[in-house]
Amino acid sequence: MNRATLNGIAPFFIARDVPTSLSFYRDRLGFKVVFAEPVEDPFFAIVTRDAAMIMLKDVGVAPAPNYTRDPAARWDAYVNVPDPDALAEEYLSHGVQFSKPLQDTHDGLRGFELHDADGYVLFFGRPRS
Numbered sequence: 001m002n003r004a005t006l007n008g009i010a011p012f013f014i015a016r017d018v019p020t021s022l023s024f025y026r027d028r029l030g031f032k033v034v035f036a037e038p039v040e041d042p043f044f045a046i047v048t049r050d051a052a053m054i055m056l057k058d059v060g061v062a063p064a065p066n067y068t069r070d071p072a073a074r075w076d077a078y079v080n081v082p083d084p085d086a087l088a089e090e091y092l093s094h095g096v097q098f099s100k101p102l103q104d105t106h107d108g109l110r111g112f113e114l115h116d117a118d119g120y121v122l123f124f125g126r127p128r129s
Contacts, residue, residue: 010053
């Protein structure tokens with residue numbers, strides 16, 4: 001039997017306001033809006049940048065980032081980035097603020113954290129070699 005291919009995985013974030021979230025991902029983080037329904041005032045959307053994908057949906061309840069349930073589970077998404085230093089430089093040039101600066105972490109990673117428009121925490125980084 002052949003092994004089936006997986007093309008990726010995407011977090012599915014509850015958004016307070018999808019257009020606001022789209023603006024953050026598109027204008028600040030360089031993601032592309034590849035789907036929005038309806039187009040004019042979407043309640044559901046998908047954004048991508050390279051192989052990273054995030055789904056956003058307004059379902060009428062408040063977003064609940066992981067850290068609001070347990071501070072030990074801060075991240076809502078880990079985005080694997082071959083060169084976190086270059087991405088950090090790009091984001092800083094666009095005025096993106098980090099919640100944790102670019103650093104080597106105690107658990108063997110190099111990267112940085114930021115909060116999106118709904119408070120979800122994204123870590124952009126890679127394992128240190």
